[in-house]
Amino acid sequence: NGARAPGSCIPDDEKGYKLDLFCVPKHYEEDLDQVIIPHGLIMDRTERLARDIVRDMGGHHIVALCVLKGGYTFFADLLDYIKALNQNSDKSVPLTVDFIRLKSYCNDQSTNIVKVIGGDELSTLTGKNVLIVEDIVETGRTMETLLSLLSECNPKMVKVVSLLVKRTPRSSGYRPDYIGFEVPDLFLVGYALDYNEYFRDLSHICILNENAKEKYKV
Ligand code: IMP
Numbered sequence: 001n002g003a004r005a006p007g008s009c010i011p012d013d014e015k016g017y018k019l020d021l022f023c024v025p026k027h028y029e030e031d032l033d034q035v036i037i038p039h040g041l042i043m044d045r046t047e048r049l050a051r052d053i054v055r056d057m058g059g060h061h062i063v064a065l066c067v068l069k070g071g072y073t074f075f076a077d078l079l080d081y082i083k084a085l086n087q088n089s090d091k092s093v094p095l096t097v098d099f100i101r102l103k104s105y106c107n108d109q110s111t112n113i114v115k116v117i118g119g120d121e122l123s124t125l126t127g128k129n130v131l132i133v134e135d136i137v138e139t140g141r142t143m144e145t146l147l148s149l150l151s152e153c154n155p156k157m158v159k160v161v162s163l164l165v166k167r168t169p170r171s172s173g174y175r176p177d178y179i180g181f182e183v184p185d186l187f188l189v190g191y192a193l194d195y196n197e198y199f200r201d202l203s204h205i206c207i208l209n210e211n212a213k214e215k216y217k218v
């Protein structure tokens with residue numbers, strides 16, 4: 001997998017931003033401690049990831065594979081930036097999209113089983129340059145499972161971009177090729193990251209408080 005990809009590092013003692021500095025839906029005000037990554041900063045980092053990806057993969061047709069559901073916002077924004085590069089330079093790279101749905105979480109705990117629950121046949125990826133787009137890597141198990149499933153279909157190249165990577169002792173050591181931000185070992189929500197399906201309708205990445213973990217428990 002090459003060198004350790006750098007990600008913008010958010011330290012463990014990061015204070016974040018008070019909620020009332022930004023716009024947060026009223027229905028979530030009681031549930032969040034702080035904004036840890038404001039939406040604008042996510043967009044700025046994503047723009048640069050798009051540039052790095054096109055530089056490395058831009059020679060050939062890219063199939064962007066979105067890992068649902070958590071990856072969908074990042075996927076859409078990243079592709080918009082790649083499209084902007086395509087539209088505004090002399091070189092351009094054809095881009096097609098594909099989706100896969102994986103599930104490994106219940107409440108705030110990663111389970112040991114990673115379930116594939118929908119998506120196209122992975123066999124359509126044979127011989128292609130595949131860019132897997134994920135929201136967050138924690139233990140690395142989800143990505144390792146997906147990579148081993150994919151390798152059975154013999155793609156030409158596989159790269160992984162994850163908006164977030166968590167610094168956690170539970171990590172298997174797996175590192176994606178491209179990383180947006182390296183984050184502390186906290187449960188984060190917003191920008192499509194969810195807690196039992198809630199908080200996808202929040203633009204900023206925020207720290208979930210303990211009350212909310214109880215409130216939305218299943
Ligand atoms: P892993 O298999 O432990 O690497 O976990 C990856 C998956 O768990 C991600 O695709 C997310 O869906 C979910 N996940 C891990 N940490 C968080 C978090 O802090 N907030 C929301 N979802 C998370």
Ligand code: MG
Binds near residue numbers: 071
């Ligand atoms: Mg995910």
